[in-house]
Amino acid sequence: MYITEDFLLHSEAAVKLYHNYAKLQPVFDYHCHLSPKDIAEDRxxxxxxxxxxxxxxxxxxxxxxxxxxxxxxxxxxxxxxxxxxxxxxxxxxxxxxxxxxxxxxxxxxxxxxxxxxxxxxxxxxxxxxxxxxxxxxSIKNLLRRMNVKMIGTTDDPTDDLLYHKQIRDQNFEIAVLPTFRPDKATEIEKGEVFINWIKKLETVVGFAITTYQLVLKALLERHDYFHQLGCRVSDHGHSNFYGETYTDSEIDVIFKKGLKGESVSVLEINKYKSAILFDLALMNKTKSWVQQFHIGAIRNNNLKMFNTLGSDQGYDSIGDTNRAESMRTFFGKLSDSDGLAKTIVYNLNPSDSEMVASMLGNFNDSDCVGKMQYGAAWWFLDQKQGIENQLNVLSNFGLLSRFVGMVTDSRSFLSYSRHEYFRRILCNVLGNEIQNGELPNDYELIGCLVENICYKNAANYFKT
Incomplete structure (x- = not known):
């Protein structure tokens, strides 16, 4: 047998930590791309x-x-x-x-x-x-089999959340909650795609969107709507953070140019993204939401295949952009405004790991423990070495004990083994250090750490 009970566990301490502590914890999957329709219909x-x-x-x-x-x-x-x-x-x-x-x-x-x-x-x-x-x-029974307690789906602001309503009305014991993903509102550089999305938003909110302030009004209505249906998390997928200076009048002019299909410069694009992401972050803070930022991907690199198949077909990769200054400016402005919500940043470029983790540490405060989270190993880094590196960076630059743990970030209902994979790797890292005398041989102490990372920290962090 290849996958044994002690797979990836290379010390007696690792075996004890996994089987006595990690394995017993439920799964709190606060970020994924599973279909709420499939769950509602118990496909x-x-x-x-x-x-x-x-x-x-x-x-x-x-x-x-x-x-x-x-x-x-x-x-x-x-x-x-x-x-x-x-x-x-x-x-x-x-x-x-x-x-x-x-x-x-x-x-x-x-x-x-x-x-x-x-x-x-x-x-x-x-x-x-x-x-x-x-x-x-069936889908619901597969989720029960893996001891899942919470699922955070990924949803566009224009979504009516019909299937989330159905799941709620079914009294399904596993919490399936929407996540507010407003990326399309920020993508002014996409021309006709952006214009068509604004038109769709107009239809949903029932009024014309002709100015930047009306975009914010519409997004706030949808933010409120999501909140009413249990949403407490936003998610933002961008290659970088944005920290350009701007005036309100500038942003309105840029938005109107984009709405007319006129060309917008790189600087104008960055100013618009700086403004709208800042305003969305303020909404998150007002409602005590958690905000997630997935940073560092460069997408749709094979233009021929993008034109043939569309996005999310396996033609994305790790991007390479200077992020330190924009991170400092973005989070600094929110902090100065008392508008910084609980934040998780997932970094895709391993060369930026130490920078991102150290930058996030600048903005922790007494709002809650572990307010600024260096997120789980993501996408191309979601593998044994990547997970170990993420754990080491977080440990060296922050508090591993406050880490909110793993997510599937998956579209597959068979992906919950990734939580087990992470837990085995976590226990192996800690077990090896117990064996080597780098951590105390205290299973109550280290076992509590494992339980917290696997489930309890996330369950507490996402409470409002």
Whole structure:
């Protein structure tokens, strides 16, 4: 058996920490991209491809690197044909986190302990697809199986949150709450796409949006609406922070230019983003929300494939931008205005890790413990080395004991093994240091730390 009970646990102390403390904690998944519609309808997936591979850009990238034709990735091949190409690729993912995730997921959800490859593909596909048709494999039961207590989805301000209402009315015992993701309101550089989104926002709020102040009015209405339905978190995905100086009149002129489809300069774009992100942050503070910033991605790098397939298809990567000054300005202005909410920053570029963690430490205050969070290893860094590095940076520049822990950041309902993956790595790091005498041999002390990071810190941090 490859995935044993002590997988990734390389000391007696690590084994004790994982099995006696980490493993027992529920999952508080405060950031993901799961479909609230699928949860509300308690969807049953027809086969293993649909729940496991469809839409997974991690797997798409691996298959492309393995020379698989796009027909079998995003093309018109059958579900089974696409699965066979993924199974063909899996043996070549050795030392990629996908190899770990694949076999953790097969074991945790389906009880499969054999390795996935071309020879085992048919039997694994048939076995899992048969199980998925059973009631215990409905979405809600899969979430129960993994001891999930909270799910934070990612939602556009124009969303009516219909499915969140349905979930609430169903009295589902797992909290499924919306997250306010207003990125499209900030993307003035996208021309017609931006204009069309503003038109959609106009339809939702029921009034014309002709000035910047009316944009803010509309966003505040939606912010209020989300709050009424349980939202307590915003999320912002940008390549950088923005800290340009501006006047209100400047921003209104820039907005009107963008609304007319006129060209806006790089400086004007940065001024607009500086203004709207600042104003959105003030809304978050007013309602005692937590705000998340996912920083450092450079997206849609293959223009040919973006024009063919659209976004989120596996053509994004780590960006390289100077962030220190803009971070200092952005958070400094909010702090000066007494408008800085609880904040989590996820950093994608490992060369910026120490800078980001040290910068965030400048803005902690007595509002709460761990107010400014250096977020979990994200996206390309969501692997063993990346997780270890994130834990080490956080420990060296802040308080690991106040860390709010892991998120799935996933679109897959089989992704909750990533919490287990993180917990095993966390316990291995701490266990090795106990064994080496770098931490005290005190399981009550270190075990409490583990429990807090795995669940309790997040549960407390997201209370309002």
């Amino acid at each position: 049953q997936f027809e086969n293993l491809f649909q729940i496991w591979i469809d839409g997974d850009h991690y797997k798409y990238r691996a298959m492309r690197a393995n020379g698989i034709n796009e027909k079998f990735i995003t093309g018109n091949a059958t579900d089974y044909e696409k699965f066979l190409k993924w199974a063909e690729t899996v043996p070549f993912t050795l030392r990629n986190p996908l190899y770990h995730w694949t076999h953790l997921e097969l074991k945790n959800y389906f009880g499969i302990t054999t390795l996935l490859n071309s020879d085992t593909a048919e039997s694994i596909y048939n076995h899992c697809s048969d199980l998925l048709k059973k009631p215990e494999y």
